[in-house]
Amino acid sequence: MRECKIVSKKFHLQNSHTLEVSRQNGGYIALEKIKECTPTQIVQIIKESGLRGKGGGGASAGDKWELMPQDSEKPSFLAVNCDESEPGTFKDRQIISYDPHLLIEGILITCYAIKAKHAYIYIRGEYKEYQDILQGAIDEAYDAGLLNECDITIHRGAGAYICGEKSALLESMEGKRGHPRLKPKQKEPEWFFGNPTLVNNVETIASVPFILENGANAYRSYGTEKSPGTLLFAMSGHINTPGVYEAEFGTNMLEYIENYGGGVKNGKKLKAIIPGGVSCGVLTAEECEGLTLDYEALRGAGSSLGTGGMIVMDEDTSMPEALKNILEFYHEESCGQCTPCREGSGWSDKIVGKILDGQGKKEDLEKLFELADSMNGKTICVFAPSISTVLVSFITKFRQEFEALVS
Amino acid sequence: MSFSFSKENLEKITELKTRYPSPKALCLPCLWMVQYQEGYISLDAIDAISKQITIPPMEIYRVATFYTMFHLEKSEKLQVDVCKTLSCKLCGSDEILKHLETKDVKVNHVECLGSCGTAPVMQIDDKNYENLTKEKVDAVLEELA
Ligand SMILES: Cc1cc2nc3c(=O)[nH]c(=O)nc-3n(C[C@H](O)[C@H](O)[C@H](O)COP(=O)(O)O)c2cc1C
Numbered sequence: 001m002r003e004c005k006i007v008s009k010k011f012h013l014q015n016s017h018t019l020e021v022s023r024q025n026g027g028y029i030a031l032e033k034i035k036e037c038t039p040t041q042i043v044q045i046i047k048e049s050g051l052r053g054k055g056g057g058g059a060s061a062g063d064k065w066e067l068m069p070q071d072s073e074k075p076s077f078l079a080v081n082c083d084e085s086e087p088g089t090f091k092d093r094q095i096i097s098y099d100p101h102l103l104i105e106g107i108l109i110t111c112y113a114i115k116a117k118h119a120y121i122y123i124r125g126e127y128k129e130y131q132d133i134l135q136g137a138i139d140e141a142y143d144a145g146l147l148n149e150c151d152i153t154i155h156r157g158a159g160a161y162i163c164g165e166k167s168a169l170l171e172s173m174e175g176k177r178g179h180p181r182l183k184p185k186q187k188e189p190e191w192f193f194g195n196p197t198l199v200n201n202v203e204t205i206a207s208v209p210f211i212l213e214n215g216a217n218a219y220r221s222y223g224t225e226k227s228p229g230t231l232l233f234a235m236s237g238h239i240n241t242p243g244v245y246e247a248e249f250g251t252n253m254l255e256y257i258e259n260y261g262g263g264v265k266n267g268k269k270l271k272a273i274i275p276g277g278v279s280c281g282v283l284t285a286e287e288c289e290g291l292t293l294d295y296e297a298l299r300g301a302g303s304s305l306g307t308g309g310m311i312v313m314d315e316d317t318s319m320p321e322a323l324k325n326i327l328e329f330y331h332e333e334s335c336g337q338c339t340p341c342r343e344g345s346g347w348s349d350k351i352v353g354k355i356l357d358g359q360g361k362k363e364d365l366e367k368l369f370e371l372a373d374s375m376n377g378k379t380i381c382v383f384a385p386s387i388s389t390v391l392v393s394f395i396t397k398f399r400q401e402f403e404a405l406v407s
Numbered sequence: 408m409s410f411s412f413s414k415e416n417l418e419k420i421t422e423l424k425t426r427y428p429s430p431k432a433l434c435l436p437c438l439w440m441v442q443y444q445e446g447y448i449s450l451d452a453i454d455a456i457s458k459q460i461t462i463p464p465m466e467i468y469r470v471a472t473f474y475t476m477f478h479l480e481k482s483e484k485l486q487v488d489v490c491k492t493l494s495c496k497l498c499g500s501d502e503i504l505k506h507l508e509t510k511d512v513k514v515n516h517v518e519c520l521g522s523c524g525t526a527p528v529m530q531i532d533d534k535n536y537e538n539l540t541k542e543k544v545d546a547v548l549e550e551l552a
């Protein structure tokens with residue numbers, strides 16, 4: 001397995017969060033390059049690099065940047081998504097605590113390319129400790145005159161998973177409840193108080209300096225044809241050395257887990273993995289054999305790569321209990337706008353609870369499939385379809401465990 | 408009980424207004440200021456925010472109740488937020504929760520805190536305590552007492 005450190009290069013250094021250490025180790029070199037390029041040239045470089053959004057969706061970053069107007073009368077904005085609330089995901093946190101200047105440099109390059117003069121970093125309320133480190137770095141950057149042409153403001157959330165969804169994030173920044181907006185039919189930017197706005201994940205933006213400094217091809221030399229570059233993959237759950245370890249796309253999943261995670265805890269056997277946060281379908285140990293960590297392979301396996309935060313479960317894990325735990329999360333976090341989601345998240349949680357209490361009937365499993373169907377593709381955002389995926393994957397793949405509990 | 412922003416917070420509000428296209432964006436920042444200033448968010452404070460940011464008080468109230476980290480009531484006890492989501496559960500959060508029930512604190516079961524790799528985890532006053540064991544919980548609570 002090839003070691004590749006694009007975003008995590010400076011994480012291990014002492015005082016890596018300071019401007020001094022950043023500068024001593026190549027920080028802000030890429031920023032110099034913008035003087036040689038026009039904004040549209042930078043957008044082209046990002047397009048050629050094949051950089052994909054690292055917040056879970058994997059959309060082409062260049063395509064999104066291209067939607068931003070270059071000659072708008074209204075001000076353009078960048079909103080950096082540091083809401084990081086997908087269970088199993090804790091990578092953006094590493095960037096803002098161990099290399100905040102990499103993010104700031106990425107923001108400055110991005111803002112130049114999309115002609116924005118102000119960037120907001122929307123950070124989840126629970127990250128106050130790391131927010132303070134990031135704010136310290138922003139203050140340093142102001143003092144060093146790096147932010148003369150572009151402002152950066154941290155905007156703190158207050159405990160709502162749904163605010164990670166990009167339009168809900170902007171609603172939240174506009175001072176409202178975090179309710180996702182209806183998607184427009186055509187491709188267009190997001191809007192912040194009616195002004196064109198680009199929303200990208202922290203890690204996406206933190207990947208930009210490498211690409212600008214080394215070129216699109218250097219980025220493409222990592223990863224696969226369709227999933228170029230690297231990701232801060234992560235592991236948690238039943239694993240010996242959980243944590244965040246950067247790897248290139250296309251890395252063998254089980255080798256990654258052996259190599260960085262030291263295998264399953266207590267010498268137990270692997271039972272299942274949820275590959276990229278709880279919104280991805282669960283995979284059985286057999287399905288993980290030979291699987292590689294890239295968008296295409298995970299999609300092919302009927303799941304998705306998501307945020308790359310893998311949750312590992314050993315042979316003794318009760319899958320009905322794991323499912324109940326995830327459904328409680330969904331029930332708690334549904335924003336409540338759409339009836340299938342608001343009701344379906346509660347009902348499915350209740351039914352699985354009933355099954356676990358020994359009160360379940362065979363029909364209840366069918367009822368869960370019906371609920372899954374009612375939540376699939378009939379709502380404002382993909383939160384409800386995710387519940388559907390999770391329900392179906394758990395019950396189909398571990399059916400005996402559920403059947404053993406119902407009469 | 409009436410509420411007025413501290414001088415420091417008023418200055419912060421003035422500065423923040425220059426950073427956004429509309430004062431409405433200051434809704435969450437102002438709610439945070441109130442919560443740090445008073446420990447909770449009173450209806451009087453909501454009126455005071457409304458005067459600053461051109462959003463009606465009722466709307467601010469709706470917003471405040473949407474976000475789980477805003478408290479609309481004063482709490483006498485120490486608030487302990489314990490993550491109960493999957494990675495923490497797999498790593499023994501149930502036991503930590505049970506242990507905390509025996510303590511004189513207000514335990515809140517919260518969703519993933521972004522510390523899944525260092526599970527189980529709890530948060531007290533914006534600080535994370537990770538890789539928890541019962542002994543570690545005792546030590547932390549003793550230190551904070
Ligand atoms: C329910 C839901 C929650 C999301 N949570 C996050 C999140 O916490 N962080 C994030 O970066 N993206 C999250 N996203 C994806 C964002 O909507 C958006 O696509 C992303 O921030 C865009 O950045 P990227 O293209 O750089 O990934 C979420 C999406 C949905 C539907």
Ligand code: SF4
Pocket residue numbers: 162179180333334335336337338339341342379380381382383384385
């Ligand atoms: S699907 Fe659920 S979370 Fe998404 S907008 Fe509808 S109710 Fe809200």
Ligand code: FES
Pocket residue numbers: 087088089490491492493494495496518519520521522523524526528
């Ligand atoms: S599951 Fe507990 S911190 Fe993520």
